[in-house]
Amino acid sequence: MDLSELADLGWDSFFQQQLTDEQSAAVVPVRVMNVHKSGLQIAGIDVDTQVEPITDDEDGRATVGDWLLLNVETNRIVRRLDRKSLFKRRAPGTDRREQLIAANVDTLFIVSSCNQDFNEARLERYLAIAREAEVMALIVLTKSDLADEPQEFVRRAAKLAPGVHVEAVNALDTEALRCLEAWLGHGQTVALLGSSGVGKSTISNTLLGGSDITTQSIRDDDAKGRHTTTSRTMHHLPGGAWLLDTPGMRELQLTDVRTGLDDVFAEITALAAACKFVDCTHEAEPGCAVRQAIDDDTIDEDRLNRWRKLVKEEAYNKESIADRRARGRALGKFYKSVIEDKKSRKN
Ligand SMILES: Nc1nc2c(ncn2[C@@H]2O[C@H](COP(=O)(O)OP(=O)(O)O)[C@@H](O)[C@H]2O)c(=O)[nH]1
Ligand SMILES: [Mg+2]
Ligand SMILES: [Zn+2]
Numbered sequence: 001m002d003l004s005e006l007a008d009l010g011w012d013s014f015f016q017q018q019l020t021d022e023q024s025a026a027v028v029p030v031r032v033m034n035v036h037k038s039g040l041q042i043a044g045i046d047v048d049t050q051v052e053p054i055t056d057d058e059d060g061r062a063t064v065g066d067w068l069l070l071n072v073e074t075n076r077i078v079r080r081l082d083r084k085s086l087f088k089r090r091a092p093g094t095d096r097r098e099q100l101i102a103a104n105v106d107t108l109f110i111v112s113s114c115n116q117d118f119n120e121a122r123l124e125r126y127l128a129i130a131r132e133a134e135v136m137a138l139i140v141l142t143k144s145d146l147a148d149e150p151q152e153f154v155r156r157a158a159k160l161a162p163g164v165h166v167e168a169v170n171a172l173d174t175e176a177l178r179c180l181e182a183w184l185g186h187g188q189t190v191a192l193l194g195s196s197g198v199g200k201s202t203i204s205n206t207l208l209g210g211s212d213i214t215t216q217s218i219r220d221d222d223a224k225g226r227h228t229t230t231s232r233t234m235h236h237l238p239g240g241a242w243l244l245d246t247p248g249m250r251e252l253q254l255t256d257v258r259t260g261l262d263d264v265f266a267e268i269t270a271l272a273a274a275c276k277f278v279d280c281t282h283e284a285e286p287g288c289a290v291r292q293a294i295d296d297d298t299i300d301e302d303r304l305n306r307w308r309k310l311v312k313e314e315a316y317n318k319e320s321i322a323d324r325r326a327r328g329r330a331l332g333k334f335y336k337s338v339i340e341d342k343k344s345r346k347n
Contacts, residue, residue, distance in 0.1 A: 002276050005021075005030060005045045007186070009044070009242075009336075010031060010065075010106075010187045010188070010189050011029060011031075012187070013027065016108070018081045019161070020336070023069070026071050026072050027069050027070065028070055029044055029067055029069060030044035030070045030194040031044065031066070031067055032062050032063065032066040032069070033232075033233065033234045034234065035066060035284075036050070038071045039053060040053055040068075041166075042070065044070065045317075047070065048071070049075070050222040051075060051077055052076070052077075053077075054068070060102075060202075061080075061100060062077075062103075063086075064234065065104040065267065066100050066104065067105040068080050068081065069081065084103075084104050084149060085104060085105055086100065086134070086135070087102045087103075087133045087135070087248075087249065089252055092292070101246060101248035101252065102187055102246055102249065104154055105189050106136065106188045107137070107183040107190045108129075108135045108136070108190070108192075108193055109140055109192045109193070109262075110123060110127065110137050110139045110140065110142050110193055111142060111192055111193065111194030111198045112139065112140075112141055112142070112157075112194055112195075113197075113199060114141050114142070114144050114146070114153040115147060117195065117198055118156070120156065120302075120306065121310075122195065122306060123157060124312065125263045126193050127139075127161045128261045128264045128310065129260060130260070130261030131161075131260035132259060137161070138165050139157045139158075139164060139165070139167070140169060141153050141157060141166065141167065141168040142169055142199035142203070143171070144170055144234070145170035145172075145173070152169060154159060154168050161264045161266075162175045162263075162266050162267075165271075167180065169203075172202060172206060174209070176216040181239065183241075184239050184240075184241040186240035187239065187241070188242070189244055190241060190244065191245070191249055193213060193252065204243060204245065207237050207240050208237060210236070222252070233245055233246045238343050258314060259309055261311060265303075265307045268290060268299065272290055274289035275289045275290060282304070298341065
């Protein structure tokens with residue numbers, strides 16, 4: 001097996017070590033480049049084809065960026081390799097099934113701008129999503145060319161998570177984007193996250209060297225043999241990296257990011273552990289290390305409030321619809337009993 005060709009696709013020792021000696025010569029690694037209704041688009045050495053998804057079972061499900069083992073004789077997937085990272089989300093609606101968005105992304109570019117779009121709470125949310133997915137995050141602040149003091153935004157962003165790296169750029173300028181090269185090495189996979197209008201497409205297009213990402217598409221033969229056009233999800237950048245661009249990234253929300261939040265707000269998490277009461281709400285309890293730190297000006301009250309809000313939101317999102325209904329019913333019963341109690345007292 002010529003490993004250098006696989007390395008072009010992002011293959012490295014993390015995946016290599018998952019191969020067992022008894023693996024037959026007919027079984028080769030392939031990467032999922034796109035997911036269609038009709039199957040998985042895969043690529044490998046001398047492989048560029050579409051196959052049936054492995055299985056519906058949770059463990060076997062594959063998404064864009066996954067590495068799979070393909071039996072070239074049967075054209076069937078043997079198994080999925082363990083992932084370095086995974087973005088997923090809860091589907092809206094009643095069953096709230098888990099949807100897989102992207103696997104094996106190495107770096108997430110969290111994009112915001114050096115203007116009124118810059119929002120600490122939103123960036124912290126994205127940082128938590130990245131930590132939860134176990135993806136390294138880089139904050140990219142666009143429109144530095146339009147700002148009076150772009151460094152001021154860089155300074156504020158750098159405070160939002162321990163050790164987070166921040167770059168301010170003019171996304172329209174190829175030279176300015178060279179500061180991203182360290183994350184765009186050969187075989188690296190990157191993805192972009194950020195609200196509309198911040199410059200994600202501009203960054204993509206500049207990195208791609210002018211070929212417009214929105215117009216790139218491939219022909220897909222669906223199950224009935226019709227040709228349909230689907231957009232590409234893995235874009236090969238001139239420097240050898242892969243830009244993973246899937247609509248699902250745009251819908252990521254803050255679900256199940258408990259560890260991600262703890263990492264992003266590490267200074268608060270550490271303080272909270274020192275509070276006298278395990279269930280301290282950091283409002284007015286005695287022996288509260290968090291309140292103490294605010295009084296001493298060692299942490300920022302705004303940041304504490306943003307953390308509170310995210311923790312609450314995360315807990316709400318995690319709760320299933322059934323739990324929510326049950327809680328609603330319990331609350332309804334409670335109100336009813338209060339009202340009846342009042343009535344009976346009047347009589
Ligand atoms: N001057 C300047 N304009 C930018 C920059 N980044 C994006 N833009 C402009 O901002 C607008 C929105 O950018 P776009 O890439 O479509 O944002 P997206 O919604 O995140 O994909 C476009 O008109 C871009 O030309 C930048 O760094 N400098
Ligand atoms: Mg866009
Ligand atoms: Zn406390």
